[in-house]
Amino acid sequence: xxxxxxxxxxxxxxxxxxxxxxxxxxxxxxxxxxxxxxxxxxxxxxxxxxxxxxxxxxxxxxxxxxxxxxxxxxxxxxxxxxxxxxxxxxxxxxxxxxxxxxxxxxxxxxxxxxxxxxxxxxxxxxxxxxxxxxxxxxxxxxxxxxxxxxxxxxxxxxxxxxxxxxxxxxxxxxxxxxxxxxxxxxxxxxxxxxxxxxxxxxxxxxxxxxxxxxxxxxxxxxxxxxxxxxxxxxxxxxxxxxxxxxxxxxxxxxxxxxxxxxxxxxxxxxxxxxxxxxxxxxxxxxxxxxxxxxxxxxxxxxxxxxxxxxxxxxxxxxxxxxxxxxxxxxxxxxxxxxxxxxxxxxxxxxxxxxxxxxxxxxxxxxxxxxxxxxxxxxxxxxxxxxxxxxxxxxxxxxxxxxxxxxxxxxxxxxxxxxx
Ligand SMILES: [Zn+2]
Numbered sequence: 001x002x003x004x005x006x007x008x009x010x011x012x013x014x015x016x017x018x019x020x021x022x023x024x025x026x027x028x029x030x031x032x033x034x035x036x037x038x039x040x041x042x043x044x045x046x047x048x049x050x051x052x053x054x055x056x057x058x059x060x061x062x063x064x065x066x067x068x069x070x071x072x073x074x075x076x077x078x079x080x081x082x083x084x085x086x087x088x089x090x091x092x093x094x095x096x097x098x099x100x101x102x103x104x105x106x107x108x109x110x111x112x113x114x115x116x117x118x119x120x121x122x123x124x125x126x127x128x129x130x131x132x133x134x135x136x137x138x139x140x141x142x143x144x145x146x147x148x149x150x151x152x153x154x155x156x157x158x159x160x161x162x163x164x165x166x167x168x169x170x171x172x173x174x175x176x177x178x179x180x181x182x183x184x185x186x187x188x189x190x191x192x193x194x195x196x197x198x199x200x201x202x203x204x205x206x207x208x209x210x211x212x213x214x215x216x217x218x219x220x221x222x223x224x225x226x227x228x229x230x231x232x233x234x235x236x237x238x239x240x241x242x243x244x245x246x247x248x249x250x251x252x253x254x255x256x257x258x259x260x261x262x263x264x265x266x267x268x269x270x271x272x273x274x275x276x277x278x279x280x281x282x283x284x285x286x287x288x289x290x291x292x293x294x295x296x297x298x299x300x301x302x303x304x305x306x307x308x309x310x311x312x313x314x315x316x317x318x319x320x321x322x323x324x325x326x327x328x329x330x331x332x333x334x335x336x337x338x339x340x341x342x343x344x345x346x347x348x349x350x351x352x353x354x355x356x357x358x359x360x361x362x363x364x365x366x367x368x369x370x371x372x373x374x375x376x377x378x379x380x381x382x383x384x385x386x387x388x389x390x391x392x393x394x395x396x397x398x399x400x401x402x403x404x405x406x407x408x409x410x411x412x413x414x415x416x417x418x419x
Contacts, residue, residue, distance in 0.1 A: 031117070032107055035093050045154070056136060058136075059074070063174055083418055084148065086149070086183075086406065087183035088132045088150065089183055091186070102118070102387055116391050117390055117392055138399070138403050149410075151180070162359050182412075185371070187372040195348065195375055201361050203320040203323075206283070207317075208315055211230045212312075213227070213229060213277070226277050227269075230269070230308075244261065257352050337408040338405060345400075375398035
C-alpha cells in the first residue's frame with residue numbers, strides 16, 4: 001500500500017548509498033540475511049517477508065510443511081477470485097560460499113562503482129523475490145486492480161532438493177486451494193542481450209550400479225572379477241557421454257538442456273592392496289531431457305548392465321520421470337500473455353530446457369504450467385559461483401518487466417471451462 005517514496009525502511013543499511021533507489025536498498029537488505037545452508041536463518045527471512053506483506057497491505061499465510069520449514073504465501077486478490085490464479089514463486093534459501101574466493105563478504109551486499117551488487121543470492125534468487133514484491137507494490141500504488149488473484153509464494157529448501165519445501169507443499173490441500181493456473185519461477189542469467197525462459201527441465205537420475213565378482217589373491221588372473229564388469233560399465237556410460245557431448249557441440253540449435261549429461265560421481269570397492277574385491281560400485285549423475293523416452297532409456301541401461309555381467313544390478317537414489325513441458329505455442333493463453341508482453345517491452349526470449357533442477361518440476365508435476373524466468377540479461381551466469389553479482393540497472397529493469405508480466409498474466413480473460 002505504501003508508495004515507493006516512503007522507502008523500504010532499510011534496516012542495517014550501513015553500506016547503502018545516499019540517493020540509492022529504495023528497491024536496490026531493499027534488495028541489499030534482503031541479501032544480508034544469512035539464509036545459507038546448512039543452517040539457514042529462516043526466521044530472518046520470514047520476519048522480512050512478513051514486513052513486506054504489511055507494507056503491501058496484503059494478507060499472508062504460513063504453512064509449516066515440515067518441522068522448521070515454512071512456506072509463506074502473500075495474496076493479492078483479483079477482481080474475480082474464482083478464476084485460476086497466478087503464482088509468483090521464489091525460494092528464500094541460498095547455497096554456501098567459499099569466502100576466501102570472494103572479493104567482498106558474500107553477505108554484505110557490497111555495491112561497486114559500476115553498480116554491481118555482490119552477494120550470495122543476487123542471481124539465485126533473492127533478486128526475483130524483491131522484484132516480485134516491488135512490481136506488486138508499484139501496481140498497487142498505481143491503483144491497479146487485476147482480474148485474477150496473484151500469489152507470492154516463498155519456499156524454503158529449494159537448494160537442498162525441495163523435499164521439505166515445494167515437493168511436500170504441492171501435495172498439501174492448502175496448495176490446491178490456491179487454484180493456480182500459471183506459475184513463474186526462477187531461470188538463469190543470459191550473458192547476451194536476450195533473456196532466457198525455461199519451459200521444461202531435465203530429469204535427474206542418480207544411479208548406482210553394483211558389480212559383483214569373484215574375489216581372490218591379487219597375484220593371479222582371477223576370472224569374472226568385479227573390476228572387469230565395472231570397466232565395461234564405465235566404458236559404456238562414458239562412451240554414451242562422449243556421444244551426447246559431440247551432439248551438443250556439433251549442433252547450433254541444441255543447448256545443454258537438450259542432451260543427456262552423464263557424469264561418474266562415485267566409485268566404491270576394495271578392502272586391501274592384495275585382495276580382489278567381491279563387489280565394486282559405480283555411481284553416475286544423469287540428467288535427461290524431457291523429450292527422451294524414459295522407459296526406453298531405462299531399458300537401455302538394463303541392457304548395458306546385462307552386457308557387463310548377468311549379476312550386475314542397479315538402483316536409483318533419485319529418478320524423476322516428469323516429462324511435462326509448459327506450452328510455448330501462441331494458442332496457449334498464458335504463453336501468449338507472457339510472450340506478448342515481452343515482445344512489447346523489446347525483451348527478446350530464448351526458449352530452453354532447464355539443464356539442472358528447480359522447484360518448477362514439482363509445480364509442473366501436478367499439472368500446472370510453469371516457466372522459469374529471471375530477468376537478467378547482459379549478466380554472466382554466476383549462480384552458486386564465487387562473486388555472484390547483479391548490476392543494479394539490470395535488477396531495476398527487471399521490476400518493470402515483472403510489473404508488465406504480472407499485469408498481463410493476471411488479466412488473461414477467463415478460459416473455456418473457467419467460471
Ligand atoms: Zn535457485
